Amino acid sequence: MTRRLAEVAKYAGVSEATVSRVLNGKPGISEATRAAVLTALDVLGYERPSKLRGEHARLVGLVLPELQNPIFPAFAEVVAGALAKRGFTPVLCTRTIDGVSESDYVDMLLDRHVSGLIFCSGLFAQARAPHDHYLRLRERGLPVVLVNAAIDDLGFPCVATDDRYAVEQAYSYLTSLGHERIGLVLGPDDHVPSRRKLAAFADAAGDRADLVQHTMFSMEGGRAAATQLVKRGVTAVICASDILALGALRAVRRLGLEVPDDVSVIGYDDSALMMCTDPPLSTVRQPIEAMGHAAVALLIDQVSGAPVPTEEMLFEPELVVRASTGPVRG
DSSP states (O other): OHHHHHHHHHHHTSOHHHHHHHHTTOSSOOHHHHHHHHHHHHHHTOOOOGGGTTSOOOEEEEEESOSSSTHHHHHHHHHHHHHHHTTOEEEEEEOOTTSOOHHHHHHHHHHTTOSEEEEESOGGGBTTSOOHHHHHHHHHTOOEEEESOOOTTOOOOEEEEOHHHHHHHHHHHHHHTTOOSEEEEESOTTBHHHHHHHHHHHHHHOSOGGGEEEOOSSHHHHHHHHHHHHHTTOSEEEESSHHHHHHHHHHHHHTTOOTTTTOEEEEEEOOTTGGGSSSOOEEEEOOHHHHHHHHHHHHHHHHTTOOOOOSEEEEOOEEEOOTTOOOOOO
């Protein structure tokens, strides 16, 4: 019991005495503190006292692919704040390399009797990934919202950035600077947002497979992909994430060239600190504030039983011009 009190108190950010008062139904505890303690019990896997078992914590699972890319913590902050204002508590879950999968998290969250789930950039965006856990959630009728472009036929509300328009903006801007050989660095070839970006690029540049590189979403992947493109003579690179773009900056320098004098680079996300890179990164900004609030609103509507559209809700991105782009050399 002492260990449980200590763990719950630490998680909830309160004293062990406060936890004890909540568990014993003592007066003088604010509703916010009481909810925090009950949420801690649920998340840590402890049974509530019998007199509290009828009171289900209003938990919402927030499933992210990682936290190293700063766009995901930023999105989590928006969603957590919006959920708190509605009286819900997020349970943050991130996939890990040591075997904690989306499916594992779904099982855990179902055991915690969550009110719903929000998935951001999950396996729903990869055509060849397993999707059984999404189908299980749909069969149960649990409220779910997807953030980012998804494969067809999952049947959940979805909010996403207009990936095609993002590439159109970036490509048009680079051509206005005189660039003709423009490369594109994308995620895996089964990644739906990357496929949409590729379609927009093909419309603008034609079927130029030599100007496109698929890779993993990492700085190392961006560096390897951009190295190949620069060696093929591109003078500008559009990347499908800021992390890939940072790898591209490194690739250009490793080849003895300069950004933007020799190669211009554009990222995607406008995640934290991109204005502080060397040089500050031009990028296409995702409207995560608006998207996060829309995702929460769609989830809460489902929880309350209101009908919600299953058509994708597209948000318009914005090109942010900084110092990593410049005119092509004459």
